[in-house]
Amino acid sequence: MVILGLTGSIGMGKSTTADMFAELGVPIHSADAAVHAIYSGPDAKLIEKQFPGTVIDGVVDRGKLAAQVLDRPEALSILEKLVHPLVRQAETEFLKQAREAGRTLVVLDIPLLFETGREAAVDAVLVVTAPADVQRQRVFARPGMTLEKLRNILARQMPDEEKRQKADFIIDTSLGLDHARKEVASIVNELG
């Protein structure tokens, strides 16, 4: 079974591209989706213990948590040490099920794939990218995004150029949905 890692910086088009693999029947596991599940499941209490006041009615309030960690690197590191092993567990379970189902190709969507050394756990890496001005435009179109928040996030992420240098496949998502769909189909043909 070939494991393709999908990554890219904030707003580069990971989720959109992951959906395109799913449309072609390729099983996808999203680290971001796993974090959402963890934050609304029984492990939310681990977050409340470490970051009091961030869990409302058993569910992590991402805005409150972001306010506690995004401008405090040491707090974000503590959060990552708590959350990343749980995400990894979910990925391992997903891979086990995919193997048992006899799948030939799966995709792991991991925003921090290079930053957390996960490229060693995948067979090939697809980096989604777009020019910086397109990225900024996309990110600021989202509610609640501020320049400070974006700067803090980008400071924690490997620069796009470095990611592209490490990639096996690159899709420029500024070239439109049809272009990306064609590129995804050709990757599936090659690896699937």
Ligand SMILES: CC(C)(COP(=O)(O)OP(=O)(O)OC[C@H]1O[C@@H](n2cnc3c(N)ncnc32)[C@H](O)[C@@H]1O)[C@@H](O)C(=O)NCCC(=O)NCCS
């Ligand atoms: C800080 C939190 C609460 C902010 O939540 P919010 O819904 O506002 O933003 P969202 O999760 O959509 O992230 C926005 C962007 O920030 C990036 N980002 C999130 N966490 C991190 C991090 N630890 N380091 C670098 N970039 C990050 C994401 O990849 C995304 O590009 C949330 O991102 C979080 O809990 N992060 C810690 C878990 C983590 O490392 N997730 C990354 C993928 S596993």
Ligand SMILES: Nc1ncnc2c1ncn2[C@@H]1O[C@H](COP(=O)(O)OP(=O)(O)OP(=O)(O)O)[C@@H](O)[C@H]1O
């Ligand atoms: N190939 C594409 N063509 C046109 N627009 C795209 C393409 N891919 C993504 N986009 C647009 O870019 C924006 C960001 O995409 P998406 O949410 O998939 O990024 P992401 O990398 O998952 O973001 P984040 O890092 O914040 O989780 C969306 O508005 C989406 O519609």
